Each structure stands twice: as C-alpha cells, then as structure tokens.
Amino acid sequence: MTLRLASAGESHGPALVAILTGLPAGLVLERDAIDADLKRRQEGYGRSPRQQIEQDRVEVLAGLRHGRTLGTPLALVVRNRDHENWTWGMSPWPPEGEPKGKGAKPVTLPRPGHADLAGVQKFGHEDVRNALERASARHTAVHVAAGAVAKALLGTIGIEVRSATVDEAALRAAIDEARKDRDTVGGIVEVRATGVPPGLGSYAAKEDRLDARLAAAVMGIQAVKGVEIGDGFALAALRGSQAHDEIEVDGRRETNRAGGIEAGMSNGEEIVVRAAMKPLPTLMRPLRSVDLATGEAATALVERSDVAAVEALAVVAEAAVAWELAVAAQEKFGGDAIGDFVAAHRAYCERI
Numbered sequence: 001m002t003l004r005l006a007s008a009g010e011s012h013g014p015a016l017v018a019i020l021t022g023l024p025a026g027l028v029l030e031r032d033a034i035d036a037d038l039k040r041r042q043e044g045y046g047r048s049p050r051q052q053i054e055q056d057r058v059e060v061l062a063g064l065r066h067g068r069t070l071g072t073p074l075a076l077v078v079r080n081r082d083h084e085n086w087t088w089g090m091s092p093w094p095p096e097g098e099p100k101g102k103g104a105k106p107v108t109l110p111r112p113g114h115a116d117l118a119g120v121q122k123f124g125h126e127d128v129r130n131a132l133e134r135a136s137a138r139h140t141a142v143h144v145a146a147g148a149v150a151k152a153l154l155g156t157i158g159i160e161v162r163s164a165t166v167d168e169a170a171l172r173a174a175i176d177e178a179r180k181d182r183d184t185v186g187g188i189v190e191v192r193a194t195g196v197p198p199g200l201g202s203y204a205a206k207e208d209r210l211d212a213r214l215a216a217a218v219m220g221i222q223a224v225k226g227v228e229i230g231d232g233f234a235l236a237a238l239r240g241s242q243a244h245d246e247i248e249v250d251g252r253r254e255t256n257r258a259g260g261i262e263a264g265m266s267n268g269e270e271i272v273v274r275a276a277m278k279p280l281p282t283l284m285r286p287l288r289s290v291d292l293a294t295g296e297a298a299t300a301l302v303e304r305s306d307v308a309a310v311e312a313l314a315v316v317a318e319a320a321v322a323w324e325l326a327v328a329a330q331e332k333f334g335g336d337a338i339g340d341f342v343a344a345h346r347a348y349c350e351r352i
C-alpha cells in the first residue's frame with residue numbers, strides 16, 4: 001500500500017487535520033514524541049506571540065488503539081487555540097450576530113511575496129483572508145505531526161532524520177537586527193537522514209527519483225525558494241574528478257558530496273538536503289501595494305507576524321523529508337504488519 005497524506009485546515013480556523021493512509025498495522029506511536037516535535041516547530045527564534053497562544057498537541061481520532069496503528073487511516077488533529085478570537089471571522093457557517101473579533105473586517109491590501117493578490121484573482125475572492133488563511137504556514141503543524149509518525153516508522157528500520165539551521169549564531173544576530181528595523185529575514189536549513197539503505201527511489205522515471213521527491217516535498221513548504229541535495233549548486237563549479245565520491249571495496253564512500261543520492265536512489269550514505277528560505281513577506285513597515293476595494297495605491301496589510309521562521313522551517317523540512325523517506329521505504333519493503341516491513345528490510349540488507 002502506498003503511504004498517503006492529505007491535510008486540511010486554515011490558520012485561524014477551528015483545527016488542522018491530517019489523514020495518513022497506508023501505514024502498516026502494529027506501529028507503536030508515542031504521543032510525547034509527536035508533541036515534542038510540535039513544540040520544536042513553535043519554539044524558533046524570531047517567532048511571533050502567536051506561538052505563546054498556541055500550545056500544539058496532537059489528538060488522534062482514528063486508526064490507533066492503545067498506542068499501536070490499526071493499519072487503517074490514521075486521523076490526526078491539532079486544534080487552533082487562537083480560533084476563540086476568530087469565532088465570528090472564521091466561522092465555517094454563516095456567523096450569527098454583528099461582526100466581532102478578529103477577521104471581521106475584509107482584508108483588501110495584498111502583501112507582496114504572499115498568496116494574497118494571485119490568490120484572490122485565481123479563486124475570485126473579495127476578502128484576501130480567504131486566500132491567506134490556507135496559504136499561511138500554520139498548517140505545517142499537522143504535517144510535523146505526520147512527520148513524527150513517519151519517523152516512528154523509519155525508526156523501526158534504523159533510519160533517523162534530524163535538522164538544523166545553517167549558521168545559527170549569524171542567523172540570530174540577523175534576526176535581532178531585523179526586529180529593530182521592523183523587517184524580516186530568511187535563512188538556510190539542513191536536514192540529514194542516517195541509516196538509509198541503498199536503493200530507495202529509482203532512476204526508472206522522473207517521479208520515482210528520490211532526489212526529485214525530496215526536492216518537491218521541501219519546495220512544497222511555504223517560503224522555500226531553493227533546495228539542494230549534498231553539495232548541490234557548488235558541484236557546478238567543480239571538475240568531475242573533484243565532485244564524485246569514490247567507491248571503496250566495501251561499497252562505502254569517504255566523501256559524500258552527492259548527499260546520499262545518486263541516479264535518484266539512496267546510495268547508503270547520509271542523505272543531506274538543504275533549503276533556502278526567503279524573508280517572510282508580512283512586514284511591520286509594509287511595501288507598496290494596491291487597495292483592492294478602491295483601486296488606489298496603498299501599503300500592504302500589517303498583521304501579527306514572525307520576524308523569521310527559519311528554525312521552525314528546519315523542523316517542518318525534517319518532517320517533509322521523513323515523510324518522503326517513509327513513503328519510499330514503505331514502497332520498497334511494503335507489508336501490512338510492521339513485522340513484515342521490518343523483516344523485508346532485514347532480508348534486503350542481508351542480500352546486498
């Protein structure tokens with residue numbers, strides 16, 4: 001069975017939900033491990049006070065009994081505590097009474113760099129909020145919960161996924177400076193996966209390639225504008241003799257410029273994925289825009305926002321990479337029961 005993930009949820013709606021299908025039965029999940037990743041996503045340096053309102057916790061509505069998956073769809077929920085300030089503005093049904101609370105007034109000032117302008121044009125909305133609520137990265141919370149489930153699956157075959165920001169000290173200094181100037185910054189994150197056996201993904205077709213799948217998953221995260229595997233862009237400046245990782249007699253490599261992937265397949269080395277995040281588009285000193293209600297020149301919407309979310313992105317990218325590796329591992333080793341999955345992995349490792 002193919003592992004699949006669907007999610008729904010607006011930034012200030014009642015909750016974020018994810019449905020995961022194709023997980024083997026009998027996988028042990030720990031609520032604390034999932035909640036710990038949700039907490040890591042919220043904690044990054046430079047984030048807005050929204051993170052103090054939200055204390056994300058996972059709820060499981062289906063697919064789990066006594067801490068073990070049932071092999072049926074797993075339904076995860078992360079509630080938006082902030083929704084209580086938006087009950088009129090984000091009511092799923094026509095709200096009763098006078099407009100009140102947040103989101104009651106339509107947004108007509110699109111922010112450069114956000115979903116606002118193309119979003120209302122594409123979907124025919126009049127209130128920019130109808131576009132920005134889903135475009136917001138808030139729903140990455142439930143993807144992080146799904147990533148924690150993926151990490152539990154990968155853990156049964158010894159795969160571990162971790163992440164970090166690149167140059168933490170410089171990033172924090174840049175965030176402090178930007179906050180003073182009421183501006184925003186981006187940065188670079190790195191995700192590493194160890195214990196990945198050779199042969200996840202394939203060269204057979206472009207959609208099978210593990211590098212393409214990881215790149216799409218990471219580029220699918222809000223504000224990511226560049227992804228590289230291993231030495232990525234730097235390889236373009238090298239000669240072949242300097243760029244490739246020589247093969248030892250035991251099949252291992254002394255270097256890992258390829259970032260653990262060759263020809264769309266894992267090669268048994270550590271998988272290394274980097275992502276570049278642009279500066280966040282909501283600015284406290286807004287850029288030029290247009291008021292969609294009047295057609296007049298205006299400045300963009302100012303709404304509570306992060307100065308940077310690079311540390312949060314690391315956790316979200318870690319979840320995305322974990323999810324894709326879990327999909328590739330489940331594709332390779334299969335199994336309706338977790339024991340079948342683990343046994344298939346063991347047999348494969350013995351063969352190679």
Ligand SMILES: Cc1cc2nc3c(=O)[nH]c(=O)nc-3n(C[C@H](O)[C@H](O)[C@H](O)COP(=O)(O)O)c2cc1C
Pocket residue numbers: 048113114115135136137140221222223224278280281282283304305306307309312313316
């Ligand atoms: C974890 C995370 C948190 C974010 N927080 C904010 C934020 O507070 N304010 C903001 O303007 N953009 C934020 N963004 C970025 C926007 O969601 C993103 O720039 C926007 O949806 C437009 O999409 P694009 O940048 O991929 O083109 C965040 C992104 C991530 C990954």
